[in-house]
Amino acid sequence: MGFLGKIIKGLSKSRESMIKEVKGVFGKGKLTDAVIENIEEKLLACDISIDVASAIMEHVRKEAKGEEIDSRQLLGWMAQATRDLLPATPAWVAKAKPHVILMIGVNGAGKTTTIGKLAHHYKAKGLKVMVAAGDTFRAGAIAQLERWAERVEVEIVKHQEGSDAASVAFDAYASAKARGTDVLIIDTAGRLQNKAHLMEELRKLVRVLRKHDESLPHECLLVIDGNTGQNAIQQGQGFNSIVKLDGLVVTKLDGTAKGGAIIPICREFGIPVFWVGVGEDLDDLIRFDREEYVQGLFLKDAESTELIPDPTALPEGTSASDFYLGV
Ligand SMILES: Nc1nc2c(ncn2[C@@H]2O[C@H](COP(=O)(O)OP(=O)(O)OP(=O)(O)O)[C@@H](O)[C@H]2O)c(=O)[nH]1
Ligand SMILES: [Mg+2]
Structure with missing residues (x-):
């Protein structure tokens, strides 16, 4: 089982609920303060702290620019904001022997x-x-x-x-x-x-x-x-x-x-x-794989994503732990 499969074993409830909950409170329209507050509460319920939830929704607010958006865009921006909060996990490299x-x-x-x-x-x-x-x-x-x-x-x-x-x-x-x-x-x-x-x-x-x-x-x-x-x-x-x-x-x-x-x-x-x-x-x-984590939390099963490709992503089909540069 790969990262996504395994982490979803642990994350499936929060993933399903995050996507479902967001869709439940917001379909399409302008983002009101009430909607933002409502979504912040959903984030808190999955153990995301208050300041992180605010940072995520602040990013969404800026991206939405007061215009009409749909839940797909909303989840995409939430995912993007979350990814920006997580430092990328480096590939594992043996630095010496031992x-x-x-x-x-x-x-x-x-x-x-x-x-x-x-x-x-x-x-x-x-x-x-x-x-x-x-x-x-x-x-x-x-x-x-x-x-x-x-x-x-x-x-x-x-x-x-x-x-x-x-x-x-x-x-x-x-x-x-x-x-x-x-x-x-x-x-x-x-x-x-x-x-x-x-x-x-x-x-x-x-x-x-x-x-x-x-x-x-x-x-x-x-x-x-x-x-x-x-x-x-x-x-x-x-x-x-x-x-x-x-x-x-x-x-x-x-x-x-x-x-x-x-x-x-x-x-x-x-x-x-x-x-x-x-x-x-x-x-x-x-x-840990930041990209898969964010996808698992916000985007899996969402029809399409607005997520910009991660510039530090590893080649497809590889995981960070595959890299071993022996010395
Ligand atoms: N479910 C679950 N249990 C875990 C996980 N990692 C550790 N545990 C359990 O947590 C308990 C404590 O794990 P230890 O590895 O002994 O923790 P420790 O940090 O070495 O503890 P001390 O040496 O007492 O400081 C054990 O019962 C482990 O089986 C995990 O990822 N999932
Ligand atoms: Mg111990």
């Missing part, structure tokens, strides 16, 4: 599960993968990652529970380098920004990892539970000051009919969504 991915986020966001899925994904591409049990804090966390490593059949580097997370990361890198590993994925303990000692631990982990190479980690992914809305945004902010975030993983989108949560999350952090989690199985991880 390419090091650091997973961070608050408790229970889905870090460890996503590592299992990612390890599976890269392994299926023929890459040699290693995972590092950098969550030495939570009881059972090492065993949990071990189960994933066994299931996916990738190597794992681990120390004792309660040991220094930074030295796990340091050792894992050395081991990955020595074994010719292509991708090393480092798990970390869930932490909230108000837990000073854990935030300090993360700072140390990055500092120690950089003793190997200043450019580490190559990819720092912030994992966010797509169900926690505005809360997730606030909780994630503290990580910015410790390590440069490259991309977001938004998990548990299968559990919600409100796929719109991606937009405010992405806008707030100003970085692209790299992956979307749509279930607990190995294959339930999708490389």
Whole structure:
């Protein structure tokens, strides 16, 4: 199943309702304030925040220029405005050997599960993968990652529970380098920004990892539970000051009919969504594709679209995760 098929598994309700709801409140005519307000409410109901909903409708208002329009044009402009709010997801490129991915986020966001899925994904591409049990804090966390490593059949580097997370990361890198590993994925303990000692631990982990190479980690992914809305945004902010975030993983989108949560999350952090989690199985991880997402939310099944082609779109038939430039 491709991106659209899978995300629609999670998004179908919001997609159908968004298109149906918009058509329900507006067929053809001039856009009145009442109609705009009504549509803003529909957007809020699918977890799009107030400021994002206003930004989308402001764009529509400008495009409509007070003239008579139909629902097809309206949905097209909404889609366009939404796309402009989302930074494009880059094609995945291995930056070195090993390419090091650091997973961070608050408790229970889905870090460890996503590592299992990612390890599976890269392994299926023929890459040699290693995972590092950098969550030495939570009881059972090492065993949990071990189960994933066994299931996916990738190597794992681990120390004792309660040991220094930074030295796990340091050792894992050395081991990955020595074994010719292509991708090393480092798990970390869930932490909230108000837990000073854990935030300090993360700072140390990055500092120690950089003793190997200043450019580490190559990819720092912030994992966010797509169900926690505005809360997730606030909780994630503290990580910015410790390590440069490259991309977001938004998990548990299968559990919600409100796929719109991606937009405010992405806008707030100003970085692209790299992956979307749509279930607990190995294959339930999708490389995010802005174009397909927007189409899925506003345009699928609409007879025609007014969407201008995305200048950064990948060639047809490819997805961002197909690109691997080995080094
Ligand atoms: N439905 C669904 N469940 C998910 C998804 N991703 C993770 N989960 C579940 O969310 C729960 C927490 O996942 P973990 O991977 O342990 O989260 P974590 O961020 O590593 O948690 P801590 O290590 O405690 O901070 C588990 O029950 C996972 O199965 C997803 O995309 N969809
Ligand atoms: Mg975990």
